[in-house]
Amino acid sequence: MTNGFLILILIIAILAFSGRIQGLSGLLIFGLILFFLGWFTIKFFWIILAIVGINYITKSMRPKTHRRTEYTYRTYTQQDFEDFFRRAAGSQYGGQYQRRSSGSYGNPYARYTEDLTKYYMVLGVDKGANKEEVKKAYLKKVKEHHPDRFASASENEKKYHEDQLKTINEAYDKIEKSYTV
Numbered sequence: 437m438t439n440g441f442l443i444l445i446l447i448i449a450i451l452a453f454s455g456r457i458q459g460l461s462g463l464l465i466f467g468l469i470l471f472f473l474g475w476f477t478i479k480f481f482w483i484i485l486a487i488v489g490i491n492y493i494t495k496s497m498r499p500k501t502h503r504r505t506e507y508t509y510r511t512y513t514q515q516d517f518e519d520f521f522r523r524a525a526g527s528q529y530g531g532q533y534q535r536r537s538s539g540s541y542g543n544p545y546a547r548y549t550e551d552l553t554k555y556y557m558v559l560g561v562d563k564g565a566n567k568e569e570v571k572k573a574y575l576k577k578v579k580e581h582h583p584d585r586f587a588s589a590s591e592n593e594k595k596y597h598e599d600q601l602k603t604i605n606e607a608y609d610k611i612e613k614s615y616t617v
Contacts, residue, residue, distance in 0.1 A: 519550060552614055555607035567615055574608040 449464055477484065556563050559573040579585075581600040586593055 523551070550610065550614070552611055555610045558603055558607040559611070567612075570608070570611050574604065577604045 553563055556565065556570075559570060559577060561569050561573045565573075578601065581597045581604065583594065583598060583601065586597050589597075
C-alpha cells in the first residue's frame with residue numbers, strides 16, 4: 437500500500453468516527469476485522485491447513501455412530517426391593533412365588549407379576565375383588581384419611597393420615613395396573 441492510500445483511509449476513518457459520514461463507522465470496523473482475519477489467514481495459512489487436515493483425517497478414522505444415549509431413572513421403595521428378593525428366592529427354590537405369565541415356563545426373562553396381597557389388605561378387600569369393589573373400597577379409605585378432615589388435628593395425626601393416604605394411593609395404583617396387564 438502506498439502512503440497516499442493510507443492517508444485517505446485515515447481521513448475517512450476520522451470523518452466516520454466523528455459522525456460526519458453516518459453509517460460508515462460500522463462498515464469501517466467490519467472492514468478492519470476482515471482485514472485482520474485476512475492477514476492472519478495468509479500469515480498462518482500452512483499452520484491452519486495442517487490443523488484442518490489432521491482434524492479431517494482423525495475424524496474419518498473414527499467409527500461413525502449416531503446412537504443417542506438416554507438415561508432413565510426409576511425410584512424404588514424398600515418394599516419393592518424386598519418383594520424382588522422374595523420373588524427371586526421363591527422362584528429359585530420352589531417357594532410360593534411362581535411366574536404367572538402365560539407361555540413363560542422356563543423363560544428367565546419373562547415378565548414377573550407382583551404379589552398384590554398386601555395391597556388388597558390395605559384397601560380391605562378380598563384378593564379376587566373386581567374393579568368396582570376395589571374402587572369402592574379405595575374411595576371409602578380416602579374419605580377416612582383425607583387431609584381436609586384433619587386440618588385442625590395435631591401434626592403427628594396429620595402426618596399419620598398423610599402416610600396412610602400415600603399407602604392407599606399406592607395400593608390402588610398397583611391393583612389398577614394389574615387389571616390392565
